[in-house]
Amino acid sequence: MSNQISFTFNGVTVQCEEGQSIAAAVINSGTLALRKTRFGEEPRSIFCGIGICFDCVVVVDGVANQRSCLITAKADMNIESGS
Amino acid sequence: MSDYGEGRYEYREWLMIIVIGAGPAGLAAAEAASRNGSEVALIDSASRLGGQYWRHRSQVSGYRSNRADLLFAKVRGAASITYISEATVWSIEREGELIRVNYLQGGSESSLTAEKLILATGAYDRSLPFPGWDQPGSMTPGAAQALLKGHGVLAGQSVVVAGTGPFLLPVATGLAEAGASVIGLYEAHSPMRWLLSPQALLLNVSKFAELIYYAGLIRKHRITPRFGRVVSRFDKGQVTISGVNSEFSLKKPSRTIEVDVVAVGWGFSPDLTLGGIAGCKERVDIDGTTVFAVDAQQLSSQKNIWIAGEATGIGGADLSLLEGEIAGLAASGQGISSQLRMARYRKQVFADALKRSYSVKDGWRSWAEKSTVVCRCEEVSLGEIEESVVELGAEDSRTAKLFTRAGMGLCQGRVCSRNVSEIVAGLTKCAVTDEERIASSNRPIAAPIALGLLGDGKK
Amino acid sequence: MQSPDAIVIGAGIVGASSALSLTNAGLKVLVIDRGAVSSGTTGAGEGNILVSDKDPGPELTLALRSRDLWFEMQEDVGDTFELEAKGGVVVARNEDGPLLKLAAEQSEHGVRIQKLDHASLHELEPYLHPEFHSGVFYPQDAQCQPMLAAAQVIRTVIARGGEFISQAKVTRIIVENGSVAGVETSQGIFRAPIIVNATGTWAGELAEMAGSHLPIAPRKGFILVTEPTKKYVFHKVYDSDYVSNVASSDADLQTSTVVEGTRSGTILIGASRERIGFDGSMNYEILRRLAAQATSLFPVLRDVQLLRAYRGFRPYAPDHLPVIGEDSKIRGLWHSAGHEGAGIGLAPGSAALITDAILGRESFMDGSPFSPHRFATVSL
Numbered sequence: 001m002s003n004q005i006s007f008t009f010n011g012v013t014v015q016c017e018e019g020q021s022i023a024a025a026v027i028n029s030g031t032l033a034l035r036k037t038r039f040g041e042e043p044r045s046i047f048c049g050i051g052i053c054f055d056c057v058v059v060v061d062g063v064a065n066q067r068s069c070l071i072t073a074k075a076d077m078n079i080e081s082g083s
Numbered sequence: 084m085s086d087y088g089e090g091r092y093e094y095r096e097w098l099m100i101i102v103i104g105a106g107p108a109g110l111a112a113a114e115a116a117s118r119n120g121s122e123v124a125l126i127d128s129a130s131r132l133g134g135q136y137w138r139h140r141s142q143v144s145g146y147r148s149n150r151a152d153l154l155f156a157k158v159r160g161a162a163s164i165t166y167i168s169e170a171t172v173w174s175i176e177r178e179g180e181l182i183r184v185n186y187l188q189g190g191s192e193s194s195l196t197a198e199k200l201i202l203a204t205g206a207y208d209r210s211l212p213f214p215g216w217d218q219p220g221s222m223t224p225g226a227a228q229a230l231l232k233g234h235g236v237l238a239g240q241s242v243v244v245a246g247t248g249p250f251l252l253p254v255a256t257g258l259a260e261a262g263a264s265v266i267g268l269y270e271a272h273s274p275m276r277w278l279l280s281p282q283a284l285l286l287n288v289s290k291f292a293e294l295i296y297y298a299g300l301i302r303k304h305r306i307t308p309r310f311g312r313v314v315s316r317f318d319k320g321q322v323t324i325s326g327v328n329s330e331f332s333l334k335k336p337s338r339t340i341e342v343d344v345v346a347v348g349w350g351f352s353p354d355l356t357l358g359g360i361a362g363c364k365e366r367v368d369i370d371g372t373t374v375f376a377v378d379a380q381q382l383s384s385q386k387n388i389w390i391a392g393e394a395t396g397i398g399g400a401d402l403s404l405l406e407g408e409i410a411g412l413a414a415s416g417q418g419i420s421s422q423l424r425m426a427r428y429r430k431q432v433f434a435d436a437l438k439r440s441y442s443v444k445d446g447w448r449s450w451a452e453k454s455t456v457v458c459r460c461e462e463v464s465l466g467e468i469e470e471s472v473v474e475l476g477a478e479d480s481r482t483a484k485l486f487t488r489a490g491m492g493l494c495q496g497r498v499c500s501r502n503v504s505e506i507v508a509g510l511t512k513c514a515v516t517d518e519e520r521i522a523s524s525n526r527p528i529a530a531p532i533a534l535g536l537l538g539d540g541k542k
Numbered sequence: 543m544q545s546p547d548a549i550v551i552g553a554g555i556v557g558a559s560s561a562l563s564l565t566n567a568g569l570k571v572l573v574i575d576r577g578a579v580s581s582g583t584t585g586a587g588e589g590n591i592l593v594s595d596k597d598p599g600p601e602l603t604l605a606l607r608s609r610d611l612w613f614e615m616q617e618d619v620g621d622t623f624e625l626e627a628k629g630g631v632v633v634a635r636n637e638d639g640p641l642l643k644l645a646a647e648q649s650e651h652g653v654r655i656q657k658l659d660h661a662s663l664h665e666l667e668p669y670l671h672p673e674f675h676s677g678v679f680y681p682q683d684a685q686c687q688p689m690l691a692a693a694q695v696i697r698t699v700i701a702r703g704g705e706f707i708s709q710a711k712v713t714r715i716i717v718e719n720g721s722v723a724g725v726e727t728s729q730g731i732f733r734a735p736i737i738v739n740a741t742g743t744w745a746g747e748l749a750e751m752a753g754s755h756l757p758i759a760p761r762k763g764f765i766l767v768t769e770p771t772k773k774y775v776f777h778k779v780y781d782s783d784y785v786s787n788v789a790s791s792d793a794d795l796q797t798s799t800v801v802e803g804t805r806s807g808t809i810l811i812g813a814s815r816e817r818i819g820f821d822g823s824m825n826y827e828i829l830r831r832l833a834a835q836a837t838s839l840f841p842v843l844r845d846v847q848l849l850r851a852y853r854g855f856r857p858y859a860p861d862h863l864p865v866i867g868e869d870s871k872i873r874g875l876w877h878s879a880g881h882e883g884a885g886i887g888l889a890p891g892s893a894a895l896i897t898d899a900i901l902g903r904e905s906f907m908d909g910s911p912f913s914p915h916r917f918a919t920v921s922l
Contacts, residue, residue: 049226535844
């Protein structure tokens with residue numbers, strides 16, 4: 001049985017199994033929208049799932065435009081949708 | 084030896100062969116090359132072997148997944164293969180007779196040099212725009228697959244899988260096996276299209292076994308595949324299914340269903356970025372896909388650079404394994420048997436049949452509305468692209484891109500640029516030229532790199 | 543269209559502006575291009591409209607007038623190309639003597655300047671490295687989206703009775719009795735007594751076709767484009783060594799530091815100059831150098847990611863002045879080319895000069911320093 005870890009997404013705590021990506025963990029926790037687009041503020045979620053489309057980008061510990069479908073969630077990460 | 088700055092940039096010299104990509108083609112290439120003890124560095128951006136096709140958490144599952152296990156074991160067991168994981172290649176340079184591969188790993192930049200390079204970077208789902216394709220819940224079949232196989236997560240409880248091509252089968256059945264309710268499986272083409280390529284089926288009798296495997300799962304989960312239908316709209320959990328004619332023009336909508344996730348895919352596009360950076364010559368395949376031109380040894384137009392797998396023509400795992408093996412043998416100076424060549428030939432025939440049977444027809448251009456986003460990254464709508472052609476005189480995708488910013492966002496046109504070319508061509512009533520298809524895959528920066536890392540690596 | 547009064551070859555910003563200026567003066571203009579609008583250097587430009595980087599002299603005079611004409615063009619064509627009086631800041635880390643001297647001279651010739659001490663400099667650009675201790679602000683420096691500008695200007699030309707034919711490659715310039723009579727192209731033959739060569743980096747090739755000579759060569763430059771990011775750069779910012787860089791004739795690579803933000807949120811970083819012919823290949827060492835320079839000005843950029851890089855070829859003449867005026871051998875053939883890295887900024891000014899010259903009327907300045915006659919070899 002894998003370890004459970006937790007991180008925050010827009011201030012809300014998300015629990016996941018160690019090794020899951022940020023996007024997988026957030027979606028599994030019931031939140032589909034990962035961010036809003038910068039011009040039209042439209043909600044976006046995972047689209048290609050493999051790091052090609054950059055639709056899933058979030059701010060990870062202050063660093064913007066990180067692909068949440070590729071990055072493994074780590075304990076105590078602070079993830080935000082950003083603008 | 085040059086000075087490479089403050090130590091955030093590591094430089095390692097290598098001897099023989101670098102393989103980029105650890106999916107079926109790259110694994111086969113590395114394994115084959117290692118048979119005569121050649122030193123191979125296998126670089127891949129993921130944390131596990133297998134690429135997309137054999138993506139897994141603990142164990143590869145699915146049709147003939149034991150092939151994956153066998154190949155993983157051989158690669159892991161080969162003393163002359165060094166596996167470099169979670170390494171993203173951002174550029175490739177020539178240094179005299181050597182080839183330098185620059186990559187990002189763990190927040191720093193490193194590079195490897197070698198005499199020879201094998202590119203096996205695979206492909207990604209091809210997407211077409213329709214109203215609502217940008218909403219949360221709308222994704223590619225590859226995304227649904229990646230979430231499930233790679234992370235054990237179901238994208239949603241109820242799913243519609245649609246588009247075209249045999250890839251829809253493992254995605255739909257995989258989701259169903261994991262407990263999702265696959266409410267619909269919609270293939271745009273008629274099943275009769277396989278009659279176009281009888282010899283492909285005859286040369287690849289093993290494919291019937293694969294079909295029977297999926298048919299069994301489809302029956303088990305009571306999924307009813309329907310043909311000649313597409314997803315024509317998705318809006319906040321409501322998906323509209325419409326009939327299409329053989330040219331993909333919409334017929335009347337047939338039903339609207341409530342669903343969590345709609346996974347729509349239209350075959351694959353290879354990622355040509357690294358081969359393009361290396362200057363490898365491209366050609367346009369029979370399905371309009373830009374691919375690399377290679378000879379019978381999988382050698383590209385560039386000295387000491389071989390290419391295997393989807394980047395030479397979309398063909399699936401079977402063909403990728405064979406091409407990879409041939410590339411690995413060729414790069415390491417080993418002989419290639421006629422059986423191997425024959426096996427590749429049979430799979431190429433099958434792959435070409437797939438391209439004909441599951442081709443994407445031009446009618447897709449009528450699905451999007453003026454307000455439908457075409458470039459997702461920069462939020463450029465169909466209406467804006469039309470305006471750039473009709474009002475501003477854009478005649479090709481490059482100009483439409485300069486006027487509207489389509490293709491200039493984070494994904495650098497990987498998702499939209501073929502679509503933009505074809506939309507512009509539809510408006511100007513000129514076919515997309517091969518030159519244009521080839522030019523739009525030109526990207527000197529293969530992956531984003533922090534300016535600090537970039538500058539620190541200056542000589 | 544019936545025979546046009548003038549044919550403009552080249553649908554970049556210089557050709558488009560020339561066509562508009564001639565159209566507004568009452569001529570029927572046909573614009574042709576071997577490609578589409580903005581398919582040459584205009585498509586690789588940043589959209590700079592600068593007075594800050596010019597030494598006092600004819601080019602500065604042209605730049606000042608041209609800058610104002612840009613805003614007049616916006617009034618005329620419409621606010622459709624993101625024209626913005628952004629302002630430029632030239633910054634000095636160590637020695638600011640040369641910069642201040644240049645600024646003082648420019649100021650005597652009509653350039654508005656504002657000297658900046660450490661505090662005021664960092665108020666304008668809070669993310670600039672604190673080591674930069676002084677600078678000069680040039681409020682007249684402006685920005686546009688050059689591809690859109692060329693396209694919108696051509697659209698206006700067409701609306702006013704002009705015509706544009708794309709994919710028309712000129713194969714022959716028709717010369718009769720020492721005067722230009724028209725062009726032969728892949729789209730047919732077009733006759734006119736006035737031809738404007740606005741083909742930028744290819745202007746020399748076109749001149750040869752007519753039996754004349756223009757020594758215009760390409761000077762390659764790269765631009766880095768970052769991911770969209772928080773606003774860290776508020777004006778165009780240049781290290782004070784930019785100015786000497788432009789005026790140098792060295793064949794080797796030269797780089798200077800230019801950083802600016804854009805409306806879409808990306809940051810553009812330049813600038814490099816190489817005389818390497820039309821070799822368009824990527825050079826990662828140059829990209830690294832440009833990145834290092836930019837982060838040396840704005841340390842915060844170290845964590846901003848490069849997304850793409852592209853290159854263009856600036857058309858330049860050996861004396862670094864544009865070539866504007868009638869050909870020395872062939873009557874009716876007018877050149878407006880060789881603007882180097884200032885083509886966008888100088889376009890409407892060049893258009894005004896050439897229109898006045900074609901119509902035989904006095905212009906806002908004496909255009910003879912730009913005349914192609916300066917390259918004519920003296921025959922005895």
